[in-house]
Amino acid sequence: MNWRLKFQGFLTYGVAVARGKALAVIMLAAAPAWAEEVTVLALGDSLTQGYGLPEAQGFVPQLQGWLDEHGAEVALINGGVSGDTTAGGASRVDWSLTPEVDAMIVALGGNDLLRGIDPGVSRENLDKILAAAEAKEVEVLLVGMDAPGNYGPEYKAAFDGMYPELAEEYGTLYFESFFKGLGESDPARARQYFQSDGIHPNAEGVGLIVEAMGPKVLDLIGEAE
Secondary structure: OOHHHHHHHHHHHHHHHHHHHHHHHHHHHHOOOOOOOEEEEEEEOHHHHOOOOOHHHOHHHHHHHHHHHOOOOEEEEEEEOOOOOHHHHHHHHHHHOOOOOOEEEEEOOHHHHHHOOOHHHHHHHHHHHHHHHHHOOOEEEEEOOOOOHHHOHHHHHHHHHHHHHHHHHHOOEEEOOOOHHHOOOOHHHHHHHEOOOOOOEOHHHHHHHHHHHHHHHHHHHHHHO
């Protein structure tokens, strides 16, 4: 082989190597921000726990499946306790935030509403939860709840407003309402997505909730890395 052919072969090899390296860089740049597994604690009540449903159809398993389908490397921990209030969440948040937890979904307040608890008390409890997460450098997605009108406009304004206000104060991610995906503005339509008690979503309802909240959970995972 003469020197020209050798040189041409060397150039061809060099171009192939360069193209391969460039492709690797592009693939790395295009990789999801959640390349390493993130552990997320879902701190909540029966809505999080999956009350009245087979385990696989509850909120946390359905959310895990949705995240898996969207390529997220995440492990969810079901921290839902049926009947829990914001006070219960505040009392267990410290020991729930074990060292492996990178992020937390906070979905509490429904039982506070059922008991007519003063929104000021609920706010103090949520503040304690967010402060505990901040102290441990755990990213948070705060999920809101909407108070019914029968408690009066002042109660509703105070309760509904505490979620976005605390999210802004602590710089956390915020999702407007746990039931956002159910078309809650149309009660007749939303009714079909609830169990017979009219409080807890059925499996189909949970799926719609997950679809609505899922993109915000992806944002949470990205911030936790």
